[in-house]
Amino acid sequence: MKARRTMLVASAAAAVLFAIAGCSSTESGTPSGDAGSVEGKEICYITLANSHPYVTPANEGAQAAADAAGVKLTIVSEEFSAQTGAEQLNTCVSRGVDGILLWPADENSYLPGLLKAEQAGIPVVAIDTRAGDESMKLIQSFAGADKYDQGKISAQQMEKALEGEGGVVIIAGQAGNGTEIARTGGFMDELEATESKLEVLATVNADFDQQKALVASRDLLTKYGDQIKGVYAEDDTMAKGFLQALEESGLGFIPIVIGINGEAGAFENIKAGTQYSTILQPPFRNGELAIETLVKVMKGETVPEMVPLENTVVDSTNVDTLEPAM
Amino acid sequence: MTDLKTPAVTFDKTRTPGTLFSTLSIPVAIVVLVVIGAIVSPSFLTVSNLTNVINANSTVGLIALGMTFVMVCGGLADLSVPANVAMGALVTLGAQPVVGPGAAALLGILVATAGGVINGLLVGYLRINPIIATLGTGSVLLGLSQLLIGGGIVYAQPSDLANFVKSSILGVPVLIWIFVIVALILQPLLSRTAYGRWNLAVGGNYQAAAASGVPVRFTKASAFALTGLLSGICGTLLALSNGQARPIIGTGYEFVAITAVVIGGTSVFGGNGSIFRTVGGVIITALIGNLIILSGLPTQATGLITGAIVVGAVGIDAYFRRKAGRE
Amino acid sequence: MKGFTISTAASRVVQYRLLVMLVAVAVFGGLNVDDFLTINTLQSVIDRATVVGFLALGLTPVLIAGQIDLSIGSTMSMAGITTIFLQSYIGNIPAALVGLVVGVLIGVINAVLVVVFKINSLVATLATLLVFASLALLVTNSYPLSSSDPIFGIPLTADFLAIFTPRSAMFIAAALIMFVWLKATPSGRNLYAVGSNAPAAKSAGINANGYLAATFVISGLFAGAAGVLQSLSTAAGSPVAGAVMLIPAITAVVIGGTRLEGGRGSSLATLGGVLALGALTAALEYSGVPSYTQAVYTGLLLILLITLDRLVSGDGTTASRTHRRVKVEPTTPRIP
Numbered sequence: 001m002k003a004r005r006t007m008l009v010a011s012a013a014a015a016v017l018f019a020i021a022g023c024s025s026t027e028s029g030t031p032s033g034d035a036g037s038v039e040g041k042e043i044c045y046i047t048l049a050n051s052h053p054y055v056t057p058a059n060e061g062a063q064a065a066a067d068a069a070g071v072k073l074t075i076v077s078e079e080f081s082a083q084t085g086a087e088q089l090n091t092c093v094s095r096g097v098d099g100i101l102l103w104p105a106d107e108n109s110y111l112p113g114l115l116k117a118e119q120a121g122i123p124v125v126a127i128d129t130r131a132g133d134e135s136m137k138l139i140q141s142f143a144g145a146d147k148y149d150q151g152k153i154s155a156q157q158m159e160k161a162l163e164g165e166g167g168v169v170i171i172a173g174q175a176g177n178g179t180e181i182a183r184t185g186g187f188m189d190e191l192e193a194t195e196s197k198l199e200v201l202a203t204v205n206a207d208f209d210q211q212k213a214l215v216a217s218r219d220l221l222t223k224y225g226d227q228i229k230g231v232y233a234e235d236d237t238m239a240k241g242f243l244q245a246l247e248e249s250g251l252g253f254i255p256i257v258i259g260i261n262g263e264a265g266a267f268e269n270i271k272a273g274t275q276y277s278t279i280l281q282p283p284f285r286n287g288e289l290a291i292e293t294l295v296k297v298m299k300g301e302t303v304p305e306m307v308p309l310e311n312t313v314v315d316s317t318n319v320d321t322l323e324p325a326m
Numbered sequence: 327m328t329d330l331k332t333p334a335v336t337f338d339k340t341r342t343p344g345t346l347f348s349t350l351s352i353p354v355a356i357v358v359l360v361v362i363g364a365i366v367s368p369s370f371l372t373v374s375n376l377t378n379v380i381n382a383n384s385t386v387g388l389i390a391l392g393m394t395f396v397m398v399c400g401g402l403a404d405l406s407v408p409a410n411v412a413m414g415a416l417v418t419l420g421a422q423p424v425v426g427p428g429a430a431a432l433l434g435i436l437v438a439t440a441g442g443v444i445n446g447l448l449v450g451y452l453r454i455n456p457i458i459a460t461l462g463t464g465s466v467l468l469g470l471s472q473l474l475i476g477g478g479i480v481y482a483q484p485s486d487l488a489n490f491v492k493s494s495i496l497g498v499p500v501l502i503w504i505f506v507i508v509a510l511i512l513q514p515l516l517s518r519t520a521y522g523r524w525n526l527a528v529g530g531n532y533q534a535a536a537a538s539g540v541p542v543r544f545t546k547a548s549a550f551a552l553t554g555l556l557s558g559i560c561g562t563l564l565a566l567s568n569g570q571a572r573p574i575i576g577t578g579y580e581f582v583a584i585t586a587v588v589i590g591g592t593s594v595f596g597g598n599g600s601i602f603r604t605v606g607g608v609i610i611t612a613l614i615g616n617l618i619i620l621s622g623l624p625t626q627a628t629g630l631i632t633g634a635i636v637v638g639a640v641g642i643d644a645y646f647r648r649k650a651g652r653e
Numbered sequence: 654m655k656g657f658t659i660s661t662a663a664s665r666v667v668q669y670r671l672l673v674m675l676v677a678v679a680v681f682g683g684l685n686v687d688d689f690l691t692i693n694t695l696q697s698v699i700d701r702a703t704v705v706g707f708l709a710l711g712l713t714p715v716l717i718a719g720q721i722d723l724s725i726g727s728t729m730s731m732a733g734i735t736t737i738f739l740q741s742y743i744g745n746i747p748a749a750l751v752g753l754v755v756g757v758l759i760g761v762i763n764a765v766l767v768v769v770f771k772i773n774s775l776v777a778t779l780a781t782l783l784v785f786a787s788l789a790l791l792v793t794n795s796y797p798l799s800s801s802d803p804i805f806g807i808p809l810t811a812d813f814l815a816i817f818t819p820r821s822a823m824f825i826a827a828a829l830i831m832f833v834w835l836k837a838t839p840s841g842r843n844l845y846a847v848g849s850n851a852p853a854a855k856s857a858g859i860n861a862n863g864y865l866a867a868t869f870v871i872s873g874l875f876a877g878a879a880g881v882l883q884s885l886s887t888a889a890g891s892p893v894a895g896a897v898m899l900i901p902a903i904t905a906v907v908i909g910g911t912r913l914e915g916g917r918g919s920s921l922a923t924l925g926g927v928l929a930l931g932a933l934t935a936a937l938e939y940s941g942v943p944s945y946t947q948a949v950y951t952g953l954l955l956i957l958l959i960t961l962d963r964l965v966s967g968d969g970t971t972a973s974r975t976h977r978r979v980k981v982e983p984t985t986p987r988i989p
Contacts, residue, residue, distance in 0.1 A: 049944075050472070050943035050945055051472040051475065051943070051944075051945055053479045053572070073941075074939060074941050075943075076938050076939075076941075077943065079897070079944050081894070081897050082889070083883055083887055083889075083891055083897075084897065086886070086887040086889075087701050087704075088938070090697070090700070090701075090810055091697050091701065091935070091938075094693050094696065094697050095693060095694075095939075096693075106797045106891070107797070107799070108797065108799040108800075108803075108888060108889045109797060109887040109888070109889040109891065111803045111887075111888045112806060112807045112810070112887060115803075115807060116807070116810075132799065134803075174795070175794065175795030175796055176795055176797050204625075205625070209574070210568060210570065210572075211564075211568065211575065214568070215382060216619075216625075218378050218382065219619040219620065222369045222378065222620070223619075223620065240569075244568065247492075248378075248492075249378075264481070265481065265569075402775060403775065452960060452963050453963060454959050454960065455912075455913040455914065455959075457721070457913060458907055458955065458959055459959070461900060461903065461904070461952075461955065462952045462955040462956040462959070463952065463956065464952070465900070465948045465949070465951055466949050466952035466953055467952075468945070468948060469945040469946060469947070469948035469949035469952065470949055472943075472945035473943075473946060473949065581783070584779065585779075588779075593773075594775055594776050595773060624791060624794075626787050626790035626791045626795065627787060627791060628787065629783040629786055629787030629790075630783070630787035630788060630791065632783055633779075633781065633782070633783030633784035633787070634780070636776065636779070636780040636783070637766060637770075637780045637784075640772050640776050640777075640780075641766070641770045641772055644771045644772055645770070645771075648771065
């Protein structure tokens, strides 16, 4: 109908408007220079989420560090979807920014975008989670906790607490997620390396979500009952889910519960004796560290391949002296 | 043996294979699932497991009850459920420091009901397609809830109310009591009151209902408001029993609710349905999930089996309807 | 007098909604974002819109026919996984073709459920959504698959004719082809007839069942295309890639103006809706607006457009549109 045709013409006109404006505006896309100053440069930060207990403080840390360095920070969120993040990576590259900070939601979806970034001469730093090996080759540095190490430490904690014997269940994060792979891998490898007599009864994926952990834990308790001597939850929210299920069940035994992340709730539980330990991983510092590293790269300085966030074990011995991360 | 109930009420009791299937299918399915469960795992047929199963599904069951009204009156589906659940949960905990646990819980329920009312206005009075309307309001409300919280977890303060919600009365968890009581209130509401008949009429034939003086717009709107209310209650209960809340708390609940209602036998076309059938559907969905875990099947199989059962249930029902010459 | 002017203004806004949106976005973006009004941005917007665009395009004939297809996200994931999985076995292009075939197959399943088993399309495609989402997770064990040839897909997002990329050019081409089919061919017109009034169409000798079946197959094919293109572009087959795409796809179609009640719609309208939504998202994203606030704006926009549309075009004129029945045999007509 006439209205539709008019709309079509009008839309085409709008597109032409874009094009004309584009021809007359300055070309962007200059690759990042090697000069010392980064004032006024732009960093594109592809974060995991806008609204998440760990990620939000990390984003705030990144913003703080960017402000301190005088760099413009544009934050876009992939909302846990690697496909979205890959598209956003493409967009960042085509906008010709001076640096990219990426939070990989999975191992490999960013590879084509990273290749483009390399071609365009834009440095990329990864935050919190590693990408796959092929992708990491294209990334200048990784700033975050060593998740594999966290798994290893957790295994050591479990060994110590159970004195080397007993059944253990693992409540893991999202399958396929770099953090989950590392934390599970670190744990399992350490058990194997020390020829531990601990037996892994089951591994369930609860996607770092308390509700899912609660549901999974109920079923674990139904199935194994007090055979469960130890619980390795790959983050504190999932540990909380297990503890909730335990309380509900009224089964009355107290397994060793180990979590990660250093949440306020976990600190409470350690003080109360229901959780054995957690690992402090301060998100704000994580964000700051990542931007600081990227800024260094943009200035042309060399940075180590990995800039680690310290892993601090928190248990009943030091829980009163430390602050929770969130 | 025809019954002398008002014609608008669900099944006519003539014994065709279709109605027999309709009436018996749910109890039979439940029995079959229980038998399979007992065979598959020794821990299935225990009081604690079965209690757990129903308990875990009581909160989402409330939503299914509301969704029944939505479907019966021809409102298709309410996709804003996750947002209303989240709002209810977040406000319940977020307002605690300001007005105390009891008032905060009421406030949470109120906010979610307000969301349902907005849906009702858009769908019932403006006659906007319910899928679009609820998608829209859901996006807005969920976004707002995240804006309010600014990205974190809201923790609950310890309270008697929370303790009550987490406790059991006579050995049965409070959550199950709440689900049962609400179901017992809504069942006669749908099947015996004028309001219930209005819903059935509006779903059966909107124009005819309007012509015969049924307040059609109000009826449709109220179904969405009711679902909003129940979503709010669900969110509040979840928040209090978990001790914390995040905006993603209600994710997927709308699909679970719709599936339970459909498995229960209520038609998406509208015009017939019953609360008891939905309760049956909730139980069946709950049992399936539990069986999958206990039998060691990967959790991803849940969707597969549920989807297949939905197709089976609706397909067979549609087949018998055609055979019986009804729509 | 005043009321009359406001109402005409409102209907003009609704009619030219897409143009209004594009101008508003251009102004907002131009003011808030450096280098927004550039060819780069245009290219990026159209490219980002491609995957959602294919989903929305496939959905359009389904909606015109008065049905709905909720399974497009799951179909997309399945097609993407299949393509990446087969790449190392049978080569890149054959793998992509098999991915498309997977989309078609799921479309056929939907068609059978709706047309043969007479299951309401909302329920049927909800079921297939669940089944295939689960299947995707099961076959990949919830891990995304990595491509054995990540280089192959890179050219898909390279420069092409300044404002396109190869994959966005495919999208535009598909939209134009569909436009021609819908508007200029007898079969296209028949589809509108089936969507407006299936029994009447049948009485007029149109094979309504065949058309309905065809729309689901088309939807499956396009969802398959979306999956293939996205998985090749990101060199990964993700089991959950499609799940987040359903709502943007529906939003884009509705913004474009196609109704969920059937009988009306246009692929160009969908194209416009997809681009408008893409431009809005880009402008908001580059301005650093968090994704939850974006959701608020998009939701409000959706409600605003649909409310304006309803107010302007009046209340439901014909018989109740709330039932999207699959009834394709002649039945006694409803009481008007």
